[in-house]
Amino acid sequence: RQAAEAAGAEIRAGLGAHRRVVHQKYNAHDLVTATDLRCEEVIRAHVRAAFGAAHRFIGEESAEEGPGAGQLTAHPTWIVDPLDGTANFVHGLPQVTVSIGLAVGGAPVLGVVYHPPSGEMFTAVKSRGAFLNDQPIHVSGCAGVAAAAIATELAYDRTEAGIACMLRRLGNTLGAGVQAPRILGSTALGLAYVAAGRLDAFYFGPPCGPKAWDVTAGRVLVEEAGGRVTRLDGGAHDLFGEEVVATAGGALHEELVACVKPED
Known part of the structure; x- marks a missing residue:
């Protein structure tokens, strides 16, 4: 928590100020700033x-x-994302988080997602529950896609095939009648909001899907809040698999998987 708060102070200091992009990573849409680097050092x-x-x-x-x-x-x-939502940060948008996860024996056991603009600290330890500012949280009781608030991310892939893949999944959820589709710009924040019951589900996958540092902390939060986390096809989640479906569970999970699973 102290590490997350210290990194959060760096983010608050830079949010809204003039920022210089240190370099582009995968392409012009995948950015890193001096604040990302400083937060990781901290x-x-x-x-x-x-x-x-x-x-x-x-x-x-x-x-x-x-x-x-x-x-x-x-x-x-x-496993750490020092500033999840870098593109938001660059544009002065407040949907930015610090994500800190711990894996032991290859399995995630601890998660901290901190939202510096609001001071909200989401925490979870395996078998000990999930909390928001030390108050217990739980996933929603949403029963299906038609009643759900479901978030996703649009990856930095801008190829024709990549765009088609992202739009296919989004179109399928819209076609299933999703009540409130949302895009936050931060995977860790989306997962934390599922754990807190603010969102009913979150999904994100290839191409250029979520990395381990995006999902490790959030996976612990969702699971400890009573939710379910899998691959896009409903199989066992892999931290390094670059895909995730996280929901309140039950029929909602099965319906969302049917919308976003890879094509045969």
Whole structure:
């Protein structure tokens, strides 16, 4: 929590001010700023101070540094997105979060998603429940797509095939009668809102789907809040699979999977 709050202070200081994009990553739509880099440094320093070399660290801005840097081992591993919603941040939009997850033995066991503009801190530890500012939260009781608020993300892929894939999933959910389709610009925030019952579901997948640092913390939040997290086809979720469906569970989950699963 202290690491998330320290990174959040960096985000608040920069939100709305003039920002320089340090560089583009995948393409012109996949951005990183000096604040992303500084936030990751702040979080890494907190982890090292608390746990030393015994814990590994996978951060969005350093995941490709060195062989095996983005792979889980049996060691406790912190999986961090220091600023989820960078494009929002660049444009002065407040849907930005700090996402900090911990995996032990390859399985996610702790999640923290912090929304600096509001001060909302979503936390969860495996088998101990999920909380918003220390108050218990639970997924909604939404029974189906037609009554649901469902969020997704539009990836930074701008190829014809990529656009068609994103629009197919969105079109299927619209065709199923979704009540309130939403796009937040932050996967971690979307998952936290599912855990809190503000959203009934969230999905995102290839091409250029969510990375482990986008979903690790949020997966723990949703599951500890009583929800369900899978792949797009309903199978067991893989942190590095670049896809996620997170819902309140039940028939809603099955209906959404039918809308977003890959084509045969």
